[in-house]
Amino acid sequence: MNGAGPTVASVMGDYGTARREFTWDSARRWLDGLPGGGLNIAYEAVDRHVAHGHGAHPALRFLGPDGVDQVLTYADLADRTARFAEVLRSLGVGPGDLVCGLAGRVPDLYVALLGTLKARSVFSPLFSAFGPEPLRQRMQIGEARLLVTTPALYRKKVAGLRETLPLLEHVLLIGAGAEDLVGGERLGPGVVPLAELWPGTTGDPVVEPTDPEEPALVHFTSGTTGTPKGAVHVHEAVVAHHATARYVLDLRDDDIFWCTADPGWVTGTSYGVIAPLTCGVTCVVDELEFDARRWYRLLEEERVTVWYTAPTALRMLMKAGSAPHEGRDLSALRHIASVGEPLNPEVVHWGLAELDRPIRDTWWQTETGAIMVANYAATEIRPGSMGRPVPGIDAAVVARDVEGHVLTGVDGGPVVLDEPDALGELALRRPWPSLMRTYLGAPDRYATAFLGDWYLSGDLVRRDADGWFWFVGRGDDVIKSAGHLIGPFEVESALLEHHAVAEAGVIGVPDPVVGEVVKAFVALKPGVEASEELRRELLGWGRTRLGSAVAPREIAFQQDLPKTRSGKIMRRLLKARELGLPEGDLSTLEVSS
Ligand code: ATP
Ligand code: MG
Numbered sequence: 259m260n261g262a263g264p265t266v267a268s269v270m271g272d273y274g275t276a277r278r279e280f281t282w283d284s285a286r287r288w289l290d291g292l293p294g295g296g297l298n299i300a301y302e303a304v305d306r307h308v309a310h311g312h313g314a315h316p317a318l319r320f321l322g323p324d325g326v327d328q329v330l331t332y333a334d335l336a337d338r339t340a341r342f343a344e345v346l347r348s349l350g351v352g353p354g355d356l357v358c359g360l361a362g363r364v365p366d367l368y369v370a371l372l373g374t375l376k377a378r379s380v381f382s383p384l385f386s387a388f389g390p391e392p393l394r395q396r397m398q399i400g401e402a403r404l405l406v407t408t409p410a411l412y413r414k415k416v417a418g419l420r421e422t423l424p425l426l427e428h429v430l431l432i433g434a435g436a437e438d439l440v441g442g443e444r445l446g447p448g449v450v451p452l453a454e455l456w457p458g459t460t461g462d463p464v465v466e467p468t469d470p471e472e473p474a475l476v477h478f479t480s481g482t483t484g485t486p487k488g489a490v491h492v493h494e495a496v497v498a499h500h501a502t503a504r505y506v507l508d509l510r511d512d513d514i515f516w517c518t519a520d521p522g523w524v525t526g527t528s529y530g531v532i533a534p535l536t537c538g539v540t541c542v543v544d545e546l547e548f549d550a551r552r553w554y555r556l557l558e559e560e561r562v563t564v565w566y567t568a569p570t571a572l573r574m575l576m577k578a579g580s581a582p583h584e585g586r587d588l589s590a591l592r593h594i595a596s597v598g599e600p601l602n603p604e605v606v607h608w609g610l611a612e613l614d615r616p617i618r619d620t621w622w623q624t625e626t627g628a629i630m631v632a633n634y635a636a637t638e639i640r641p642g643s644m645g646r647p648v649p650g651i652d653a654a655v656v657a658r659d660v661e662g663h664v665l666t667g668v669d670g671g672p673v674v675l676d677e678p679d680a681l682g683e684l685a686l687r688r689p690w691p692s693l694m695r696t697y698l699g700a701p702d703r704y705a706t707a708f709l710g711d712w713y714l715s716g717d718l719v720r721r722d723a724d725g726w727f728w729f730v731g732r733g734d735d736v737i738k739s740a741g742h743l744i745g746p747f748e749v750e751s752a753l754l755e756h757h758a759v760a761e762a763g764v765i766g767v768p769d770p771v772v773g774e775v776v777k778a779f780v781a782l783k784p785g786v787e788a789s790e791e792l793r794r795e796l797l798g799w800g801r802t803r804l805g806s807a808v809a810p811r812e813i814a815f816q817q818d819l820p821k822t823r824s825g826k827i828m829r830r831l832l833k834a835r836e837l838g839l840p841e842g843d844l845s846t847l848e849v850s851s
Pocket of ligand 1: 479480481482483484485486487596597598599600601619620621622623624625644715717729732824826
């Protein structure tokens with residue numbers, strides 16, 4: 259592997275200066291706004307680049323099994339998204355109506371997403387591997403009027419649901435096999451290939467004035483802790499998408515950017531499509547699934563400069579060893595960032611050793627709509643820390659009682675813990691542009707996410723004396739043992755440092771003496787055999803690293819840890835199965851094939 263990537267000054271520059279000088283109002287001026295007034299995400303992501311003479315620049319490069327499948331320039335995207343908006347209008351789908359997208363990473367899904375926003379309708383991505391029931395639930399909660407999907411997914415998952423979804427009037431078919439159906443067989447009522455409607459469109463580029471507070475996106479959470487919630491985001495969110503793409507992902511106009519998240523999730527939409535396009539970069543879209551060898555080849559051949567991925571993917575690359583990247587030239591790669599789960603220090607050290615580059619952790623949620631806490635290109639890395647709040651965001655550690663409820667202070671807000679390293683819940687001061695505006699169909703649940711001026715994240719953290727945040731665990735996953743609060747992340751990170759361990763999930767199991775004891779479920783690296791000896795070795799390893807109060811008391815070997823489809827370990831499910839309790843909502847559980 260060849261040496262570290264190019265060194266250039268970061269977009270943000272000095273963190274302290276950026277924090278002092280940044281305001282959301284100033285970030286709003288980094289964007290154009292609509293010519294007739296208002297703010298529309300799709301205009302900022304696409305049309306404004308055409309207006310600035312950047313139309314011929316590649317916006318999306320789709321890579322299929324045989325190499326480059328399709329390239330859409332900014333001008334192509336502007337035209338096709340305008341036509342898609344016309345199609346919606348011609349079908350009577352208008353401002354505020356919900357459009358769902360259910361497809362693999364094919365070009366017209368991206369056109370549909372941005373075209374929907376241009377029509378001032380609301381887009382909700384549905385992950386293509388969901389089964390019929392999770393799809394039905396989501397479309398029903400959102401009262402979806404139109405679905406964009408492929409013929410295969412329609413036949414397999416949607417056709418049987420139509421009777422239960424009377425509001426779903428239209429289905430537009432895209433992707434493999436859709437064109438073959440033009441003018442031919444109808445797969446169901448209101449089901450039309452998108453290509454059949456193109457000839458009726460003019461490509462009129464005008465985007466109607468859009469109020470920044472109009473709903474634009476509904477993103478369902480990953481369902482790691484329970485039933486997924488539908489977070490509603492507005493057009494104004496683009497201000498945060500753009501600012502964080504510049505400051506955290508360090509994006510400049512000539513970058514080649516690859517976000518490995520699927521657009522069925524908030525990361526894949528916000529940072530796989532919207533945020534990078536607002537910067538005018540070229541996004542690489544890999545239509546296939548994870549494969550270590552191919553991923554390194556893609557990084558090399560596409561000359562990827564900025565790469566946004568997830569700990570699960572990085573751990574899979576680690577597991578694959580050095581062979582898949584030997585001889586690969588990754589010299590173009592300047593910046594690597596991660597999100598979705600805690601980035602254990604082992605992965606950061608691996609990045610430095612094997613890729614010659616640091617991997618920078620970023621923290622955010624479906625609800626926050628954009629990156630909130632991050633490690634920046636120009637600042638040092640503290641392995642295991644999620645970094646510091648992005649400019650424009652005030653983050654605090656707030657006190658919880660033994661039951662896990664946030665304590666209310668005299669001003670009606672939370673009790674802020676200022677002393678270094680205090681353990682508490684991460685809270686963020688509202689407002690900011692990409693904060694969710696409600697949970698679809700669940701306003702009460704939305705209301706309980708706030709206390710006074712603060713949004714309560716549900717995650718437990720510590721902040722060190724220099725202001726760096728350290729993830730401890732989700733509030734629900736934290737283990738109470740002999741008066742200590744133990745975060746699963748700390749225990750999992752220690753286990754992951756052992757050469758035999760590929761993945762670990764840690765829970766608390768009830769114990770009559772100390773309340774709960776720590777139990778670890780461990781997946782081993784390829785070629786490592788589970789044995790009693792290894793179990794004892796890992797127990798000893800835990801005690802040496804963590805001390806006996808925090809170390810796991812029990813270790814179980816389990817190769818397939820339950821994960822959400824977005825790659826997060828479902829500790830609640832490990833726990834329910836361990837204790838024989840109901841398993842709860844499993845709609846987002848990854849089912850291993
Ligand atoms: P649900 O809310 O339905 O349980 P979820 O919280 O997993 O699902 P997302 O919004 O996709 O749904 O994920 C956000 C959560 O992911 C965060 O609250 C946090 O627990 C975890 N997370 C994201 N990034 C990081 C990170 N860098 N470090 C630690 N945890 C992270
Ligand atoms: Mg959550």
